[in-house]
Amino acid sequence: MSHAGAPVGGLLVLVDPVARRLDGESVRIAKDVLSAGAAAKICLPDSPEEFARALARRGHRRPVIVGDDGALVRAVTLLHRSRDLSGEEALSLIPVGPVGSLGLARSLGVPLSAVMAARAALDGVAHPRDLLVDDSDGVVLGGLRVLPLGSRTVRRSLLRTLLSPAGGPTVRVAHRLRVEADGAVLADVDHEVEDLSVTTREPGGLAEVVIRLSGARRVTERAATVTVSGSDFRYRADQAATGPIRRRTWNLRGAAWSLTLPR
Template sequence: MGRRLLVLVNRAAGTTDDDSVEAAVAALGRGAEVTVAATADLAELRTAVSGLGDRRPVVIGGDGSVHAAVQALDRAGVLHPSVPVGVIPRGTGNDLAGTLGLPPDPVEAVAAVLDGTPRPLDLVRDDAGGLVVNAVHVGVGALAAAEALRFKERLGTVAFPLGAAIAGTTASGWALRVEVDGRVPVHSGEGWAADGSNDVLMLAVCTGRTIGGGAPLAPDALVDDGLAEVVISTATGPVARAAFAAALVTGRHVDRPDVLVTRGREVTFSGPPVDLNADGDIEQDVGSRTWRVERHAWSVLVPT
């Protein structure tokens, strides 16, 4: 038993006493030497990973837990594609895990951690010191996530569409200017531009394909090609908002005339204060932000 693992569990998420987590840890222990670190915030995470040594980090949790762990590894200076991260899905959404094809059952996911293959992944870093492992979205999506938090513990994944429905009745859009690789994107068919003259319902920058437990916000996004999929929606009217939300469930929103999809390495927005959601981490009243894609900045163990 030569492998050594540092298993990171988010104590704040309330999963440390979960039977499935205990089963996953037990299964890991049959194939490796396991140390469990139950942490409640970024400071505790950074303390835990600072002593990583030759152990492999393993995250038990959803996108938010993976986001926090990667941020801690990055700040501790130990995030590198040669140090693959194991992920055992245990969150509400698990969108990154779904994109990577990781088994949703925690015990089944143990096999990928013990015997899987490292897959290099892109990382999105912003100019405020944050990072994104799956998707960041600005506008109605962030409002929807904030609303969903009120119901998440009781309803699970059902909280996401409920939050979206509540946010969709109140959001009217924001006059955001967007630049992708230094240029304002223009809709090829309709001719409208994201130059601040059109209210934007949502701006999303994605390397993963889905958000909110499976909604295909960026259905053609790739996690490892060095580019982000950028989705801009100007569906701000009441009818348009409802139609956009309905189409998002199947990924058909990308074909709407009020949705622009492009790709790039650097994305910037500016405008009136708007809420932002990075992998479930919500930030309020952001007036501008720039994101840059770092290709193959880390790696995750996936089924061989």
């Protein structure tokens, strides 16, 4: 259920230092709109440590993050690890950064215009969101995807290699992974996994697991717990790459946080 996101106790506006360097004009616009519409405390942290301290000392102010996807993930991670994350206290995001760093914001429904996003922070509606939490206490807001291993060149005869310097056709190298969803084995190491994604869906539901095995066979399942293990693999969660690792488990936490969006 969504609910109005009217400020209670004012706003804490946390401006990511990267956003200040890359697009000072959008930051200025966001600050002006927010300050005109609410009692806003503007914080300009110069480091991740200052960002964390300001967020921890927010009191009753509602956090508004000015920055890219990474700044939003950092804020949610800090609140989760301090056990302050709640579906009752909505966060707002003013997306500022290169287009390639705002894919999560776009997928969550945040306006990419600084003016529209600032107005949504003032009078928008808070929408509960699910969260994936892994066994290292990391969080995933939107989804994750196991990265491909890459490709290799198939060597041919000496004559053909001399005629074709590339050496031969390129083939994709697949993972050999065991994938479990709520304890059920969806894929094991005797099958090659070409693609694997885990995505949060409607709040309070289950995460969607999609696996593409070699031979174009596709497996889709919904689950609250997903474990991936096997050969070393890397994955990209909310645009940030992690790994290589050999095992990781993600648990879904329903309506664990809220994000303010336009009415």
